[in-house]
Amino acid sequence: MEKWAFVSDFDGTISKKDFYWQVIDNYFPEGRELYTKWKNGEWNDIDFLAKVFASINRKEEQITEDILSIPVDEDVPDFVRRVQQAGGDFYILSAGTDYYIRPIVNYLGLEQVTVFSNKGVFRDQNIQLEIDPNHWSYSERYGIDKAAVIRRLKEEYDIVYFAGDSEPDSHPAELADRTYATGALPDILDEKSVSYVRFRRFNDIAADLAAEGRLPK
Numbered sequence: 001m002e003k004w005a006f007v008s009d010f011d012g013t014i015s016k017k018d019f020y021w022q023v024i025d026n027y028f029p030e031g032r033e034l035y036t037k038w039k040n041g042e043w044n045d046i047d048f049l050a051k052v053f054a055s056i057n058r059k060e061e062q063i064t065e066d067i068l069s070i071p072v073d074e075d076v077p078d079f080v081r082r083v084q085q086a087g088g089d090f091y092i093l094s095a096g097t098d099y100y101i102r103p104i105v106n107y108l109g110l111e112q113v114t115v116f117s118n119k120g121v122f123r124d125q126n127i128q129l130e131i132d133p134n135h136w137s138y139s140e141r142y143g144i145d146k147a148a149v150i151r152r153l154k155e156e157y158d159i160v161y162f163a164g165d166s167e168p169d170s171h172p173a174e175l176a177d178r179t180y181a182t183g184a185l186p187d188i189l190d191e192k193s194v195s196y197v198r199f200r201r202f203n204d205i206a207a208d209l210a211a212e213g214r215l216p217k
Contacts, residue, residue, distance in 0.1 A: 004159035004214070006083050007150065007176070010094040010101050010117070012165040012183050014202075016071040019100050020052045026066060028055040045095060045168065046118070046131070046143040053097065053120065053127035060122045067100040068107055075202035077108050082206060084112065086215050089157075091116060093149055095142040095168045099127050118143040147171040163205060170194070180205050 011018040024031035031052050038048040056063060080090045092115045094101055099120030105113050116137065119130045131143045136152075139145035150172040153160050162169070162176035165183030173179040174194050181189055181196040189196045199205050209215040 002158040005089040005091060005153055005157045006161045007091040007093050007153065009164035009169050010092050011096050013163055014073060014076050016073065019070060019096055020049060022066055022070060023052050023056055027058065028052060044141050046141065049096065050129050053129065056126045058125055064103060067103050070104065072104065073202050077110060079202040079206050080110050080113060082215050093146055093172065095144055095146065097127065097129060116144065116149050142168055147175055150175045
């Protein structure tokens with residue numbers, strides 16, 4: 001029997017809104033100019049996120065409230081459970097931070113979901129990133145090297161599926177056995193000549209896996 005896993009990005013893939021936009025919209029309007037500089041290549045991804053997350057200046061209770069208000073694809077809880085019931089393992093792989101991902105996973109009632117992400121802690125009324133440059137998955141640009149995580153998972157699993165929506169996801173997409181792409185990712189993968197299956201919501205992925213026989217219909 002094949003051992004398989006489904007790995008998903010979080011922001012813009014599981015969630016419908018990136019957490020950094022939640023912060024910029026609510027507390028850090030200056031972040032819009034910083035966002036432009038980031039997209040122009042003047043800032044590394046992880047430096048941009050660290051600056052935004054360190055610009056909240058609110059009590060932890062307010063931050064938690066903001067986290068749990070992030071809209072999530074309504075299909076996700078059922079999809080995760082279907083994967084697990086079919087014998088697959090579900091992972092979240094994010095270049096954001098586990099500080100906001102884990103509370104949402106718990107809020108959705110999901111169990112046995114492993115999160116690979118940058119470590120975040122609440123300190124001085126902000127989210128501070130604690131990144132270890134000696135960690136096996138360290139990336140100077142993203143904090144976490146998503147491709148390195150997929151490589152390690154492929155040593156453990158016969159089949160690894162991946163879903164993502166943006167540029168950081170293009171690197172693991174090249175290694176996954178099948179990639180599901182949404183948002184900006186399809187155009188990026190087209191430029192790289194990397195194959196993918198386009199999706200809009202997780203029910204689309206479930207239907208594809210069911211047609212393959214990976215999930216029960």
